[in-house]
Amino acid sequence: MQLKWWKILGVLLVLYSIIAGLLLPVPHLDILNESIRNLYFHVTMWFCMIILMLMSMVQSIRFLSSFDKMRDLKAEALASTGMFIAVLGLTTGMIWAQFTWGAFWVNDPKLNGAAVTMLIYLAYFILRNSIENEDSRARVSAIYNILAFVMMIVFIGILPRMTDSLHPGNGGNPGFGNYDLDSNMRMVFYPAVIGWILIGTWIAQLRFRIKVLEIKKENL
C-alpha cells in the first residue's frame, strides 16, 4: 500500500499548526488574551466540517445522476466524519466560551447555527436508519442530504449576518476583526484549515473503506 502525498501533507500541516499555534506570538486583545489561540483549533473545525458536508452533498448529487451505490456510501462516510468534526468544534467552542463569556452556552446566532446544523445531520442519520429497502434508502437520504446542505448554508451563511453576534469580530466585540491584519496568525490559520480538511478527508476515506469491507463480508 502506498501512502499518498496529501495524507503526509495533512499530518505535517496539523502538526505545524499545533506547535506554531501554541508557540508563535499572538496579538494581545482585551477579554480574549491568550485564548485567541483557540482560533487555530475551533474555527478550523467549522471550516473543515462545511467542506466535508459540501463533499458529501456532491457525492449525493453524483449518486442521483449515476445510481452508483458506492457514491451513497461515500456521502454517508463524509457526513458522519463531518458530524464528528462538528462535535469537536462544538466542544472546543464551549470550553472557550466558558472562559471568555462565562457560560458554556449562550443565545448567539452562530451557536444556533451550529446546533441546527447538528440537528439536521442527526435527522439525516435517523432517516437513513428508518428505511429498510437499500435502494430507496440511498435515494431518499441523498435527496435529504442535498436539501439539508442548502438549508444549512442558508442558516449559517445568511441569517447570522442579519443580527448581531457575540463572536469576536462581530458587533461591538474586540477580536478577530483585527486578526486579519496580523500576518503571524494567518500563517498558522490557513495551513491549519487545509491540514484539517485533508485529515478529515482521510478519516472519511477510511470509514468508507471499512464500510465496503463490511458489505463484502456480509455478501460472502
Place this chain on the structure above:
Amino acid sequence: MFKQVKELVLKDIRLNWRERYALYSMLLYVLSTSYVAYLSFNGLISDNAWVALFWIIVLFAAMNASLQSFKGELNNQALFFYTLAKPRAIILAKTLYNNGLLIILTLISYFIYSLFLGNPITANLSFILCIVLGSSALASVLTLVAAIAAKTNNSSGLMAVLSMPLLFPLLINLIHTSKLCLIEDNLFLAANQLIFLALLNIVSVLLSYLLFPYLWRD
C-alpha cells in the same frame, strides 16, 4: 405541463373537499390550541410571547396539514398517478395546493388566535404580508419533507424530526419579522426580512422541482 398542474390542483381540492373532516380537524386543532393558550395565560400575555406562541401553533398546524398531502400518493394510487402525469407536475401541484391551504389556514388561525389572546400587531399590512409569505414558505419546505417522510415506515414521527431543523431559519426569521410588526407601521423596516422569506420560498420550490423526480420511482 401547466395543464397537468392545474388539473392536479383541482383534483386535490375536489378530493379534500369530499373528505372535509381532515380540513375540520385542522381548524379544530388551531381552535383548541388557541383556547389552551388563552386558558394557560389567563388572557394576559406579553407581546413577545404572543408572537412566539402564534408561530409555534402555526408551525404544528402546518406540519399536520402537510403530512396529509402524500398519504395515498406514494403508496397505493402512486402507480396510477405516475402513469398519467409527470412527477414534476405532481410536486408543483402539491406545493401549490399546500401553499393555498396553509395561507388560508394561517389567516384563519390569526383570526381565531387574536380573538382569544388579543392583537398587539400595529403594522397590519406588513404582518399580513409576513403571514402570507411565511406560510407559503412553510408549505414549500414541508411538501418536500412530507414526500421524503412518506417513503419511510414511520412517517408522522419522522416528519417532525426532519422538518424541525430545516424550518429553524424560517421560524426565527418569522418571529423576528413579527416583532418588527409590533413596533410601528413601516413596510421598509420589515422589507429585508420579507425578501428573505420570498427567497427561501423560491429556493425550496426549486429544490423540490429538481429532486422530486428521483424520489418517487421505486
